[in-house]
Amino acid sequence: xxxxxxxxxxxxxxxxxxxxxxxxxxxxxxxxxxxxxxxxxxxxxxxxxxxxxxxxxxxxxxxxxxxxxxxxxxxxxxxxxxxxxxxxxxxxxxxxxx
Amino acid sequence: xxxxxxxxxxxxxxxxxxxxxxxxxxxxxxxxxxxxxxxxxxxxxxxxxxxxxxxxxxxxxxxxxxxxxxxxxxxxxxxxxxxxxxxxxxxxxxxxxxxxxxxxxxxxxxxxxxxxxxxxxxxxxxxxxxxxxxxxxxxxxxxxxxxxxxxxxxxxxxxxxxxxxxxxxxxxxxxxxxxxxxxxxxxxxxxxxxxxxxxxxxxxxxxxxxxxxxxxxxxxxxxxxxxxxxxxxxxxxxxxxxxxxxxxxxxxxxxxxxxxxxxxxxxxxxxxxxxxxxxxxxxxxxxxxxxxxxxxxxxxxxxxxxxxxxxxxxxxxxxxxxxxxxxxxxxxxxxxxxxxxxxxxxxxxxxxxxxxxxxxxxxxxxxxxxxxxxxxxxxxxxxxxxxxxxxxxxxxxxxxxxxxxxxxxxxxxxxxxxxxxxxxxxxxxxxxxxxxxxxxxxxxxxxxxxxxxxxxxxxxxxxxxxxxxxxxxxxxxxxxxxxxxxxxxxxxxxxxxxxxxx
Numbered sequence: 001x002x003x004x005x006x007x008x009x010x011x012x013x014x015x016x017x018x019x020x021x022x023x024x025x026x027x028x029x030x031x032x033x034x035x036x037x038x039x040x041x042x043x044x045x046x047x048x049x050x051x052x053x054x055x056x057x058x059x060x061x062x063x064x065x066x067x068x069x070x071x072x073x074x075x076x077x078x079x080x081x082x083x084x085x086x087x088x089x090x091x092x093x094x095x096x097x098x
Numbered sequence: 099x100x101x102x103x104x105x106x107x108x109x110x111x112x113x114x115x116x117x118x119x120x121x122x123x124x125x126x127x128x129x130x131x132x133x134x135x136x137x138x139x140x141x142x143x144x145x146x147x148x149x150x151x152x153x154x155x156x157x158x159x160x161x162x163x164x165x166x167x168x169x170x171x172x173x174x175x176x177x178x179x180x181x182x183x184x185x186x187x188x189x190x191x192x193x194x195x196x197x198x199x200x201x202x203x204x205x206x207x208x209x210x211x212x213x214x215x216x217x218x219x220x221x222x223x224x225x226x227x228x229x230x231x232x233x234x235x236x237x238x239x240x241x242x243x244x245x246x247x248x249x250x251x252x253x254x255x256x257x258x259x260x261x262x263x264x265x266x267x268x269x270x271x272x273x274x275x276x277x278x279x280x281x282x283x284x285x286x287x288x289x290x291x292x293x294x295x296x297x298x299x300x301x302x303x304x305x306x307x308x309x310x311x312x313x314x315x316x317x318x319x320x321x322x323x324x325x326x327x328x329x330x331x332x333x334x335x336x337x338x339x340x341x342x343x344x345x346x347x348x349x350x351x352x353x354x355x356x357x358x359x360x361x362x363x364x365x366x367x368x369x370x371x372x373x374x375x376x377x378x379x380x381x382x383x384x385x386x387x388x389x390x391x392x393x394x395x396x397x398x399x400x401x402x403x404x405x406x407x408x409x410x411x412x413x414x415x416x417x418x419x420x421x422x423x424x425x426x427x428x429x430x431x432x433x434x435x436x437x438x439x440x441x442x443x444x445x446x447x448x449x450x451x452x453x454x455x456x457x458x459x460x461x462x463x464x465x466x467x468x469x470x471x472x473x474x475x476x477x478x479x480x481x482x483x484x485x486x487x488x489x490x491x492x493x494x495x496x497x498x499x500x501x502x503x504x505x506x507x508x509x510x511x512x513x514x515x516x517x518x519x520x521x522x523x524x525x526x527x528x529x530x531x532x533x534x535x536x537x538x539x540x541x542x543x544x545x546x547x548x549x550x551x552x553x554x555x556x557x558x559x560x561x562x563x564x565x566x567x568x569x570x571x572x573x574x575x576x577x578x579x580x581x582x583x584x585x586x587x588x589x590x591x592x593x594x595x596x597x598x599x600x
Contacts, residue, residue, distance in 0.1 A: 004469065012468045016421060017428070017445065018461055019453040031523055032466060038524055041410040042482045045489065052484030053491055055311045055341075056297040056540025056565070062340040076204040082435035091430050092444040 003036045004029060103596045109134040111592060113585070114176045114270040114324040121164065121175030128161035128175030132219050135177045139221065139268050142595055147243050148253075148262040150182050151190050152222035164217045172327050172351075174217025179263035179272040182223035183230055183256075184315065185304040186210055193306040194226040194256070196239040197427050197434045197455025207304020208339065209273065209315055209332040216331045221269055224259025228457045229424065230280050230308045232256050233529040236520045237459040244516070245288060246591045247555055251513040254284030254529075260318050261288040265591055271328050272318040277309050278412055279509070279533025281316050282545035286508035286558020289547045289587045291325045291575065292318045294533075296566050297540035298343035300329075301336035309419040310341075312412075312537045321585050322546060322575040326354035329568070345566060353569035357576030360394030364574070365501035368401045370532045376511045378551025383507045386548040386559050389581045390505075390574065400501060402493040405535050407486050412534045413527055414470045414483035421467030424460065427452065462523060487538045494539045498564045503574055506532045508545040508558030536562050544571040547584040556587060 006029040013020045020028070074087050083090040109117070109131050120126045136154050143149055157177065164175045180186065183193045185203040187210075192198040206214075213220065227237040235243040235258035245253040246266035253262040260272035261284030274281035276294035285292025293316045300315045307313060317328035333347040366387055371380065391397045429435040429451035430444070437450035456464070470479040497504055509529055519525040536543035541564055548559035559578060563570040579585065 008469075009465060012465045012472075013461075014449075016464050016468045017425075017448045017452055018456065018464065019449040020461075024461075028462060028465060031462060032469070035413065035462075035466060035523060035527075036469070038527075039410040039413045039479070039483075042407055042414065042486045043478060045404065045407055045482070045486050047482065047485035047489065050485040050488050052481060053487040053538075054484055056491075056538075057341060057343070059341065064337050072204055079204060080201055080432035082429065082432075082438070089431050092438050092440075092442055092447045094444045096443070 004032050106130065106134040107138055110138045110267045112270065113321050114173060114319060114327060115321070117176045117270060118173050122170070128164035128219060129158060131175055132157045132161040132177055132221070135221055135269060142266060143268060145244060145249055146246055146262045146266050146268070147241060148179065148224055148259045148266060148268055149222045150192060150225050150240055150259065153189050153220065156189060157219050157221050160214065160219045164219070169215060169217030171216050173331060175219065176271055177219045177221050177269045178213065179222065179224045179260055179269040180220050181226055181257050181260050181272070181274050183226060183275050183306045184210060184273060185306065186220070186223070189223065191223065191306070192239070193230070194228040194238040194240065195455065195457070195460070197451070199434065201433055205304065208301035208336045210304065212332055218271070218331065224257070224263055224272065226259055227256035228460050229306065229420070230256040230275055230277055231420070231459050231463055233279070233283055233526050234516070234520065235259065236516060237457055239457055242516055245513050246595065247288065247513065250515055252287070252516050254287040254513065256280040257284045257318070261285055261290055261292070264288070264290045264318050264320055265588060266595060267592060270320060271324060273315055273332070274318050275305060275313055275315045276537065277312045277416060278537050279530040281318060282533045282543060282558065282560060283509045283529060285318060285545040287513035287556065289556030289584070290318060290320055291322055291544065291546050292316070293325050293329060293544045293571060294536060294542060295329060295333060295568055296343070296542045298341050299347070299542070299566070299568065300332050301339045301342050303336055303338040307423040309416040310423060311419060312416060320588060322572055322579045323351070323354045326350040326572050343566070348566060348568040350569050350572050353572035354576045357573060357580055359390055359574055359577040362395045362503070362573065363501040364390055364395045364397045365400035365497055365504045366397060367405065367504050367506045368399050369403070369405045370506035374510050375507060376551060378553065379507050379511060379557050382549040382551060382557040383559060386578055386582065387505065389578065393577055393581060398501060400497045400504060402497055402535070404486060404489040404493050408490055408535045408538055409527060409531055411483040411486040411490070412538060413466070414479050415487065417463040417467035418470045418480050419467070421464045421471065424464055427455065459523070490535055491539045494535070494541060494564070503570050504562040506560050508532060508560040512551045512553055512555035512557060532560055541565050542568040542571055544575050546575040546578055547587055548578060548582060549584070550587060
């Protein structure tokens with residue numbers, strides 16, 4: 001049985017906010033099934049007592065002095081905005097029309 | 099077939115060290131050097147497609163400042179090709195993606211500032227697989243780059259624009275980034291030198307993120323010493339990157355100059371040989387190992403049993419991190435916006451924009467990462483991959499109790515043909531088999547040429563060292579380069595490109 005179905009891919013795509021055509025879903029479902037089959041090899045390793053590594057460095061909080069420094073002027077920060085208005089990013093409506 | 103190179107084009111044949119010496123002694127000006135490279139790019143890059151954007155004005159302005167004596171140093175006046183994943187103020191940055199087409203960043207990456215202060219002349223931005231996901235540049239949103247050794251073949255990836263620029267004599271230096279091998283594999287298949295420094299050794303501030311626990315920028319060059327000189331310029335602590343290591347930069351330039359491996363313990367990774375390795379790759383690798391032994395290194399075989407699982411762990415960890423990092427391309431603040439008709443919701447605009455702006459490999463990895471991080475699958479996939487990452491790290495630590503460096507072929511084959519693997523994701527992923535472990539561990543690694551395979555194409559030799567022992571890479575790389583006279587291999591590319599111009 002496939003590890004991942006076409007319906008699963010459609011659900012994941014909606015979670016990832018990517019519209020997909022039926023053709024894309026078909027191709028991707030087949031490919032992801034093969035890829036998942038290969039990467040599930042990690043499950044062959046006995047690692048119950050092994051701690052996970054999320055990062056190569058033993059990171060702790062990194063602090064610096066709170067010294068004022070120049071930041072981007074608003075024009076520069078907004079220069080690449082698809083639409084800017086009144087020194088703000090103008091976005092499409094974020095609430096459902098009800 | 100006679101090569102036709104004019105006098106100014108001959109400047110493009112010089113390595114970075116030689117260019118800097120000539121500029122410093124005023125034998126040539128930095129402007130002449132920059133112009134010679136810009137002319138060569140104009141003449142040859144139609145064949146290679148190494149550059150996505152050439153910044154002639156910026157390059158000439160910087161060269162003028164060098165000629166005015168504003169910056170000095172061992173690389174002042176040397177041209178460089180910058181991978182388009184590094185942000186540059188006022189110069190377009192796309193990371194190879196359509197979703198960032200036309201984006202002009204409002205700030206410079208730390209390494210860009212450091213290179214400017216060192217008098218390095220950035221010629222432009224190089225092609226790459228979209229968001230550095232790929233091993234051939236075929237997943238660029240702007241078309242593939244061609245290998246200067248054979249235009250029908252890939253220059254590797256993701257940093258194939260940078261490797262092609264260096265191998266094709268369009269620039270003596272380049273910057274790459276390496277998440278799973280994107281500096282080293284392109285170097286291997288183009289006969290150039292590429293180094294992934296220790297994770298945290300070079301600032302990631304201004305590096306467009308793919309997989310933040312793996313991404314690392316580093317130098318590409320035609321010689322080991324040139325790579326070391328560039329490494330020295332870009333490395334060191336940066337307060338703006340909280341994962342930057344606050345420790346002295348390893349003495350890489352001194353190591354490259356010494357090129358001394360006598361008494362060094364070299365471990366050959368047992369797992370990276372046998373089936374799947376092209377005969378010519380294995381033969382050149384074995385000869386290079388014998389050469390190191392002849393130079394006084396003590397060679398032993400070392401087993402790193404979990405390296406066999408590195409590829410699987412990587413293709414869970416990197417897509418997981420990518421699915422999170424790439425959420426920022428939401429069509430709201432910068433980049434592409436599609437379908438904003440005044441009626442569509444933000445969510446619908448996001449989904450339409452990401453459909454239009456991302457290529458197939460990026461979508462594949464975002465979906466894979468989203469899956470691996472989903473409730474119910476997390477432990478079996480992402481969680482298990484992180485445990486395997488621990489075991490790979492332990493393999494390295496155990497190995498480095500016995501040896502000073504580990505070595506392997508950089509990639510199992512020479513440059514493959516464009517089109518050969520692009521529709522088979524797993525075949526493409528296998529290209530990074532040998533390079534991925536160092537990214538998971540965080541240690542430095544280099545690819546240095548070790549000759550030509552039976553097909554006449556270059557073979558890369560990988561050296562891996564412990565965290566913050568980057569200098570060892572340069573000792574081994576420098577020794578091999580001197581013993582095998584590898585920079586001369588690129589004479590073939592120079593001759594071919596001269597013929598093409600006549």
